[in-house]
Amino acid sequence: xxxxxxILAGRYGLSRRLADGRVTEAWLAHDRGTGDECVLKVLVAxxxxxxxxxxAAARLQQAIRHPRVQPCLAVHDGxxxxxxxxxxxxxxxxxxxxxxxxxxxxxxxxxDALAALHAQDLVHRDLKPANVxxxxxxxxxxxxxxxxxxxxxxxxxxxGSPYSMSPQQREDQPPASADDVxxxxxxxxxxxxxYPPHYPVAATELVPGGEPAPFAARLGAPAxxxxxxxxxxxxxxxxxxxxxxxxxxxxxxxxxxxxxxSSAERRRVELRPPPASEAPIAPAWRPAGEVMPxxxxxxxxxxxxxxxxxxxxxxxxxxxxxxxxxPRVVAQRGVASTTPLAPASTPAAAxxxxxxxxxxxxxxxxxxAFDELRPVVARRFESLEVRxxxxxxxxxxxxxxxxxxxxxxxYGRREMAxxxxxxxxxxxxxxxxxxxxxxxxxxxxVAGAAAIEAGDALVARxxxxxxxxxxxxxxxxxxxxxRAGTLDEVRxxxxxxxxxxxxxxxxxxxxxxxxxxxxxxxxxxxSEGVARVQGQAAESAYASAVSAGLEALARKDxxxxxxxxxxxxxxxxxxxxxxxxxxxxERALGDRxxxxxxxxxxxxxxxxxxxxxxxxxxxxxxxxRNLLPAQQGVEHVEPRAMLDAELASxxxxxxxxLSSEVRAAARSVLERARAVPSPxxxxxxxxxxxxxxxxxxxxxxxxxxxxxNLTEVTIHRVGRLGTFERKDMELLxxxxxVVGVRAGYRDVRRQLDLLPxxxxxxxxxxxxxxxx
Numbered sequence: 001x002x003x004x005x006x007i008l009a010g011r012y013g014l015s016r017r018l019a020d021g022r023v024t025e026a027w028l029a030h031d032r033g034t035g036d037e038c039v040l041k042v043l044v045a046x047x048x049x050x051x052x053x054x055x056a057a058a059r060l061q062q063a064i065r066h067p068r069v070q071p072c073l074a075v076h077d078g079x080x081x082x083x084x085x086x087x088x089x090x091x092x093x094x095x096x097x098x099x100x101x102x103x104x105x106x107x108x109x110x111x112d113a114l115a116a117l118h119a120q121d122l123v124h125r126d127l128k129p130a131n132v133x134x135x136x137x138x139x140x141x142x143x144x145x146x147x148x149x150x151x152x153x154x155x156x157x158x159x160g161s162p163y164s165m166s167p168q169q170r171e172d173q174p175p176a177s178a179d180d181v182x183x184x185x186x187x188x189x190x191x192x193x194x195y196p197p198h199y200p201v202a203a204t205e206l207v208p209g210g211e212p213a214p215f216a217a218r219l220g221a222p223a224x225x226x227x228x229x230x231x232x233x234x235x236x237x238x239x240x241x242x243x244x245x246x247x248x249x250x251x252x253x254x255x256x257x258x259x260x261x262s263s264a265e266r267r268r269v270e271l272r273p274p275p276a277s278e279a280p281i282a283p284a285w286r287p288a289g290e291v292m293p294x295x296x297x298x299x300x301x302x303x304x305x306x307x308x309x310x311x312x313x314x315x316x317x318x319x320x321x322x323x324x325x326x327p328r329v330v331a332q333r334g335v336a337s338t339t340p341l342a343p344a345s346t347p348a349a350a351x352x353x354x355x356x357x358x359x360x361x362x363x364x365x366x367x368x369a370f371d372e373l374r375p376v377v378a379r380r381f382e383s384l385e386v387r388x389x390x391x392x393x394x395x396x397x398x399x400x401x402x403x404x405x406x407x408x409x410x411y412g413r414r415e416m417a418x419x420x421x422x423x424x425x426x427x428x429x430x431x432x433x434x435x436x437x438x439x440x441x442x443x444x445x446v447a448g449a450a451a452i453e454a455g456d457a458l459v460a461r462x463x464x465x466x467x468x469x470x471x472x473x474x475x476x477x478x479x480x481x482x483r484a485g486t487l488d489e490v491r492x493x494x495x496x497x498x499x500x501x502x503x504x505x506x507x508x509x510x511x512x513x514x515x516x517x518x519x520x521x522x523x524x525x526x527s528e529g530v531a532r533v534q535g536q537a538a539e540s541a542y543a544s545a546v547s548a549g550l551e552a553l554a555r556k557d558x559x560x561x562x563x564x565x566x567x568x569x570x571x572x573x574x575x576x577x578x579x580x581x582x583x584x585x586e587r588a589l590g591d592r593x594x595x596x597x598x599x600x601x602x603x604x605x606x607x608x609x610x611x612x613x614x615x616x617x618x619x620x621x622x623x624x625r626n627l628l629p630a631q632q633g634v635e636h637v638e639p640r641a642m643l644d645a646e647l648a649s650x651x652x653x654x655x656x657x658l659s660s661e662v663r664a665a666a667r668s669v670l671e672r673a674r675a676v677p678s679p680x681x682x683x684x685x686x687x688x689x690x691x692x693x694x695x696x697x698x699x700x701x702x703x704x705x706x707x708x709n710l711t712e713v714t715i716h717r718v719g720r721l722g723t724f725e726r727k728d729m730e731l732l733x734x735x736x737x738v739v740g741v742r743a744g745y746r747d748v749r750r751q752l753d754l755l756p757x758x759x760x761x762x763x764x765x766x767x768x769x770x771x772x
Contacts, residue, residue: 185232400429
């Protein structure tokens with residue numbers, strides 16, 4: 001967190017925070033290198049993509065050289081990243097309602113700046129009063145290139161200011177210079193009339209194709225200027241003039257004498273007592289962006305205010321003397337020097353009562369409360385605008401903005417009590433709008449999930465991006481945006497797996513499904529496909545073994561039949577088909593007695609063929625259900641047969657042990673195996689094989705990664721590795737996706753397969769080398 005007094009880059013000392021947004025903060029700072037005041041725009045949060053976008057916008061502004069574009073003095077790509085700008089008194093917001101002769105100079109300068117941008121195929125895309133700064137000389141400077149993009153760039157960031165976005169920008173169409181011309185018309189409309197177009201209708205309630213209401217400049221304006229503004233606000237891009245044409249038209253309206261008075265000129269105060277007929281002097285709110293007066297100016301201002309108050313008291317005393325003391329003096333002198341006059345036919349009219357003097361203390365208290373609360377409310381509305389509140393809460397948000405504008409208007413009329421009441425109402429509306437963020441976020445997440453299920457990557461990205469605007473820390477929105485980025489490829493792989501299934505190619509189907517799961521582990525269709533294909537393979541193997549056993553019986557190949565049924569028994573222990581098949585084998589032999597069954601069972605036990613032994617004991621019980629040795633043999637052999645089948649399943653399919661749940665089940669089986677007294681060589685070999693497979697699945701393997709120290713490297717399900725030239729690390733066996741990101745270059749993605757029991761793969765190189 002940034003704090004006053006902190007030094008950035010060993011040069012810039014932070015003085016005070018000017019504004020804050022979702023991922024950036026603006027600070028007034030002191031440049032130790034030059035001794036000048038400057039403004040730092042600091043990136044304090046955000047994703048890797050947002051950092052890249054911030055630096056790209058700052059460098060773009062730094063590269064533009066034009067007298068009407070705010071210069072970017074430096075860009076620092078460190079921690080934190082920030083850009084340096086000259087400190088300026090304020091922005092064009094304080095010019096609302098000024099005479100058109102003052103505004104035309106500002107509008108012409110902005111049009112010149114836009115024309116220069118458009119000549120380079122650049123679009124600003126966020127023109128509004130707050131992004132037009134006014135220098136000490138009264139000249140306008142175009143600022144904030146955070147949304148700037150090339151003409152026609154379909155990958156440009158979405159967004160903009162609700163009241164100044166063109167219909168095409170609101171529909172997320174590719175950037176065009178006509179978007180800036182529309183925003184320019186909205187800027188001129190607001191400065192001349194005092195309110196933005198369509199005011200007070202909320203931006204979310206705008207009807208496509210709807211024309212703004214006709215406006216009237218507060219102090220009048222030429223008809224040609226009003227026609228020009230209306231042309232800029234045309235709904236169709238082809239009906240709007242170019243920025244160069246706008247600038248040329250403005251030059252024909254007035255000579256270059258309409259510059260906004262400089263801050264030094266605005267601070268000149270003429271000391272003279274106010275006439276008795278005028279309203280008492282009330283403090284006036286000054287925009288947050290204006291430079292604060294020096295201590296000497298404050299002392300001078302205090303002297304002036306004291307002089308004004310003394311003058312006002314003198315005038316009140318003088319009026320009292322005129323109305324009460326002077327008539328008595330005149331009457332006494334008239335009696336001493338003249339004879340009494342005859343009474344007039346009509347009595348003299350009594351003087352009109354004077355209105356009560358305003359309570360200056362209450363006015364001052366209201367102004368102080370207004371000045372303290374307004375920056376808080378303004379910052380909250382700026383945050384709501386960045387979070388897209390105009391889209392998900394048009395009513396409270398629009399009401400609050402109207403109340404804030406009305407409060408500023410009342411302040412300008414010096415109606416302090418009314419201004420404070422309106423400001424407090426605006427504060428309440430902004431807080432009410434903030435409370436609606438949670439349900440709006442939930443709705444966007446639900447819509448994004450529905451788009452993922454429907455396979456619409458474009459809608460999913462849009463919904464999850466809106467969710468991140470509302471809550472930049474939403475883990476669900478970030479995960480959803482990741483899934484949307486791979487959705488098209490995942491759907492292609494799932495379709496490829498389904499086609500392989502239909503064609504009877506189970507191995508290809510499983511491979512395609514697993515590739516889809518490597519890109520998006522939450523793809524239900526892929527996980528269900530893997531389980532389905534593997535289940536079908538096991539079922540097919542079991543059916544094949546049973547069928548082979550029955551065919552061997554038909555050929556009277558009893559040894560082959562027994563082998564086939566035993567194989568089926570290992571795939572599905574205790575299955576009735578296996579038991580019946582083995583029984584048929586024994587009955588077919590004809591000459592076997594109970595003793596022979598018992599002997600065969602005991603021989604099978606010694607050889608640790610537990611399923612054969614179990615079948616022999618059960619065959620003996622078929623002949624004599626009360627035979628105690630056979631009953632005891634079943635009780636002893638059946639658990640070993642099940643244990644033998646479980647161990648065999650893990651040893652024959654070790655890839656199953658990559659799952660933590662399967663490894664836990666395997667350990668449980670091993671514990672049961674270790675509890676067997678006097679284990680034989682077959683059991684020991686099975687236990688050793690399963691233990692090796694479990695340990696191999698849990699033993700990290702050494703992996704070497706090579707990069708260029710410029711690419712940001714991330715391993716999915718592992719984490720962000722940052723930039724490096726070579727990194728050696730250990731990873732558990734499995735399949736990993738390695739992604740490289742570098743600003744200005746196309747992302748790269750590599751697959752890393754680590755299989756237990758195999759040698760470590762060669763070093764994997766991950767570099768972004770293809771410029772965008």
